[in-house]
Each structure stands twice: as structure tokens, then as C-alpha cells.
Amino acid sequence: GRSSNEAAFLLQLFVRVYGTNNINNCSYYCHQASGVGLSATIGSGTATVVLEDLRQSDMIWVIGANPSSNHPRLLTELLHCRRRGGKVIIVNPIKEPGLVRFNVPSDWKSMLLGDNEIATDFVQPNIGGDIALFKGIAKVLIESGNIDRAFIEDHTSGYHSYAQDIMETSWADITKSSAIDRAQISHLADLYLSAENVIFSWAMGITHHDHGVENVESIVNLALLRGMIGKENAGLLPLRGHSNVQGVGSMGVTPALKDIVLKKLEKKMGFIVPQTNGLDTMGCIKSAYKGEMDFAFLMGGNLYAATPDSEYSEQALNNVPFKVFLTTTLNQGHFFGIGKETIILPVAARDEEKQ
Numbered sequence: 001g002r003s004s005n006e007a008a009f010l011l012q013l014f015v016r017v018y019g020t021n022n023i024n025n026c027s028y029y030c031h032q033a034s035g036v037g038l039s040a041t042i043g044s045g046t047a048t049v050v051l052e053d054l055r056q057s058d059m060i061w062v063i064g065a066n067p068s069s070n071h072p073r074l075l076t077e078l079l080h081c082r083r084r085g086g087k088v089i090i091v092n093p094i095k096e097p098g099l100v101r102f103n104v105p106s107d108w109k110s111m112l113l114g115d116n117e118i119a120t121d122f123v124q125p126n127i128g129g130d131i132a133l134f135k136g137i138a139k140v141l142i143e144s145g146n147i148d149r150a151f152i153e154d155h156t157s158g159y160h161s162y163a164q165d166i167m168e169t170s171w172a173d174i175t176k177s178s179a180i181d182r183a184q185i186s187h188l189a190d191l192y193l194s195a196e197n198v199i200f201s202w203a204m205g206i207t208h209h210d211h212g213v214e215n216v217e218s219i220v221n222l223a224l225l226r227g228m229i230g231k232e233n234a235g236l237l238p239l240r241g242h243s244n245v246q247g248v249g250s251m252g253v254t255p256a257l258k259d260i261v262l263k264k265l266e267k268k269m270g271f272i273v274p275q276t277n278g279l280d281t282m283g284c285i286k287s288a289y290k291g292e293m294d295f296a297f298l299m300g301g302n303l304y305a306a307t308p309d310s311e312y313s314e315q316a317l318n319n320v321p322f323k324v325f326l327t328t329t330l331n332q333g334h335f336f337g338i339g340k341e342t343i344i345l346p347v348a349a350r351d352e353e354k355q
Contacts, residue, residue, distance in 0.1 A: 003244060003300055004350035008251035011299055017271055021278030025253040027240075028281040029306050033207035034238040035249070037216030041224075046246060048235035049199055051077075056233035058086040059195035063219065064130065064205020068098020068118075071239050074201070076107060078118050087120040087191060092205060093127050123188065125178045128209060132177035133185065134218040138166050139174070140189035141225050151227030162221060192226070197233035244350075255280055282307075289316035296323045304333040313337060 003011075008025075015023040027035065035045035042048070054060065054077040067074040075098075078088050090099050099118050125133045141147050142163050152159050171182055178185075192198065200223055206215045220229075220236065228234040240246060252261065255278030262273050279287060285307055287293050296317070307313035317323065317337025325334060325344045334344055 003248055004353060005244070005247045005251050007299070007350065007353075008244075008248040008253050011297075012252035012254075013265075013269065015297070016265070016273050017269075019274060021255045021257070021274050021276065022284055023253055023255060023278060024281045024284065025248045026301055026306070027249055030204055031207055031238050031240060032280075033209075033212030034202075034216050037213040037220065038236065038238070040213070041217055041220040042229060042236075045249075047237045048229055049237050053197075053233045053235060054199060054237075055080065057081065057197045057199045058084075059089065059192070059198040060086070061089045061091065061198070061200045061202075062099065063091040063200065063202040064207075064215075065201065065203035065239050066092070066096045066099065067239065068096060070203065074239065075118065079107065079116055082117060082120070087195065088118055089121050089123065089188065089191065090119040091123045091125065091130065091133065093124055095122055095124060121188070121191065123180060123184070125180055128211075129178040129180075130206060130215050131211065131218045132174050133180055134222050135166055135169055136171070136174040136178060136180070136182070136185040137189045137192065138222055138225060139169065139171075140186050141193070142166055144189075146189075146193050147225045148227035152224070155227075155230065156224055192222075197231070198223070198226070198228045199233075199235055199237055200228075201237040201239050203239040285313055285316045288320050291319045293320045294322070296320045297326075298323065298333075299326045300328070302331045302333040304337045305331070310336070 012023055015021075039045045054074075058081070060078060060081050062074075062078070065071065067078070081088055092099070100122065123133070174185070175181055200219050202216070202219060206212065206219070209215060216238075223229050223234075223236060229236065252265070257265070257273070266273050281303075284293065285303075288296070289312065304310060304313050304317060314337040318339035320340065322341045323338065323343070325342070326347045327334065327344065328347060328349045330344075
């Protein structure tokens with residue numbers, strides 16, 4: 001996720017010349033649900049906003065994320081949003097102190113005066129209750145007729161079946177599943193309606209569920225109801241875990257290439273790319289655990305610790321006869337799971353590479 005685009009392209013090329021599509025990046029343990037959910041709804045797995053959009057928006061939702069520790073640069077934009085009269089809506093089961101108040105080190109006013117409020121409203125749904133919450137907000141919007149009908153008719157499909165599902169979902173089910181009462185949900189809908197340019201951001205608290213894709217789709221639907229996609233200063237922002245995970249995926253570090261990319265790669269490079277989709281990250285771990293993997297080539301990262309069951313991942317890696325690690329720094333993954341033949345090669349970080 002921190003590699004350069006050039007290194008990522010060469011890695012996927014090496015793997016496919018070798019004869020397999022078993023290649024993954026770190027998003028398969030974090031934002032894979034975002035990629036799938038966004039692709040299924042808007043046709044692209046990437047964010048729809050740029051930095052300048054954040055600086056001009058008048059409402060930012062932060063859902064299932066803790067940028068005070070994981071995305072501190074975003075805190076500056078949240079603080080600036082509040083200063084210009086905008087609203088910041090936090091949706092998270094835990095009330096993280098850094099999302100209530102935060103002193104931004106790069107902002108002298110923040111450091112000097114302190115006591116900087118981040119959240120306008122803090123909503124604490126049940127773990128796994130996000131879909132119910134967003135259905136409730138959508139229900140208020142649809143019942144009151146406060147939706148962008150022209151945008152929906154011109155730029156979306158499937159609205160009627162979606163609206164029918166929303167209207168058939170009872171308030172009792174919504175409030176029970178979300179743990180948010182109807183009055184607060186109506187208040188959130190009113191806040192949403194009061195804003196002109198809204199950005200929805202989210203992270204692992206949304207994607208790390210069996211229904212992670214559905215979580216993402218529910219956020220997208222809420223944005224589509226008011227036409228908040230495809231306009232300046234509004235849109236969707238999955239908060240990625242590493243600085244170039246988006247670029248790495250775009251370079252082909254994925255077990256399934258699009259047909260057009262596959263064909264052009266074959267034509268340009270002059271070799272036949274394997275046609276069968278490769279295994280995802282967990283599929284590779286399970287295959288290694290069974291002793292079905294002969295070779296592992298790991299560029300950066302810490303697969304041992306990133307896998308939820310580290311004992312399982314250690315045994316899986318131990319079962320691989322030959323492993324090669326490319327790394328800028330040592331981590332736990334270079335001490336656990338290194339049974340049999342292992343080579344650790346030091347490499348320069350991408351900022352140290354010749355440009």
C-alpha cells in the first residue's frame with residue numbers, strides 16, 4: 001500500500017509472467033468492501049472527491065473511522081469545516097475523544113487556543129447497526145419528499161425498488177437494529193437537508209463486517225438521494241489505510257484484471273496472462289495452511305500480523321517452502337512464520353527511489 005506505482009506494476013508483471021494471478025494488496029483486509037460496493041453502485045471503486053472538495057464542503061460525515069489516530073491530516077479539514085460554519089457528523093459506536101475535541105499540530109490557532117470542537121453531532125449506533133441508521137435517514141427523506149427527483153431520474157436506476165424496501169422497513173426494526181431513536185434519526189435527516197455540499201467518509205468500522213459491501217452501498221444510496229455525487233465539493237471518500245493503496249490496485253496488484261487491461265497487457269508485453277482469477281488474501285493464507293503454496297513473494301507489509309488469527313497465519317507461512325520479503329524496515333512478519341527457506345531483502349522506500 002505504500003509502494004510506488006512503478007514498483008507495483010513490476011510486481012504484478014513478474015507474478016503474471018511467473019504464471020499465476022495470486023497477487024493481492026493490503027486493501028483485501030481493509031477497503032475491499034468499498035471497492036466492490038462503489039463499483040457496483042457508481043461504476044468506480046475510488047473516491048469521488050479531491051482535497052479541494054473537502055475545503056469547500058459544508059458538511060462532512062465521518063463513519064466508522066477514527067482520523068484523530070489513523071488519518072490525522074483529515075482532522076485539519078474537519079476543524080476548518082467547523083470554522084467556516086459547516087457541520088461534522090460522527091457515526092461511531094465508541095465516542096473517541098479525538099473526534100470530540102482535537103488540537104491540530106499544524107494549525108497555530110488550534111495549538112495556541114486549544115479546545116477545538118470537531119463533532120457537531122456524535123451518533124453511536126449498535127455495532128453492525130449502520131444500515132438500519134442510514135435506512136432510517138433515507139426513510140425520513142423519502143416520506144417527506146426531500147429528495148433530488150431530477151437527479152434520481154436522470155442519473156440512477158432502481159430507485160423504486162430501493163424506495164419500496166425503505167418504506168416497508170418499520171420504524172420499530174430501524175430503531176431496534178440501530179439503537180438510535182426516531183427523533184435523533186429525524187434530527188440527522190434535518191441536518192443533512194440543511195447542507196448544500198456533503199461529503200461522506202468512512203473506514204474500517206464500515207468495511208470490516210460480513211455485510212461490509214452492503215454498508216458501503218447504504219452510504220452511497222443516501223448520497224444519491226440528494227444528488228451528492230458528480231458535483232463539486234460533495235461526494236464519497238473511503239479513508240484508505242495506506243498512502244498509495246489506490247495506486248497499487250490500479251497498477252494491477254489484484255487477483256482479477258479487467259478484460260481490457262488483460263488483453264492490452266498481453267499485446268504490449270507479448271505473453272499469455274493466466275485466465276483464471278487468483279486467490280484473494282485469505283484464500284492464499286488458507287491454501288498455504290494446507291501446504292498448497294510453493295512460493296511467497298511479499299513486498300512490504302506484515303501479512304503475519306495483519307491476519308486476524310496470527311497463530312493461523314504463522315503456521316500458514318511456516319508451511320510455505322520458500323519465501324522472499326522485500327522490506328524497508330523489519331517487523332514481526334520477519335520473525336514469525338519464517339520456517340523453511342526465507343530470504344529478507346532490504347529495499348529503498350519509494351521516496352528514496354530515483355525519479
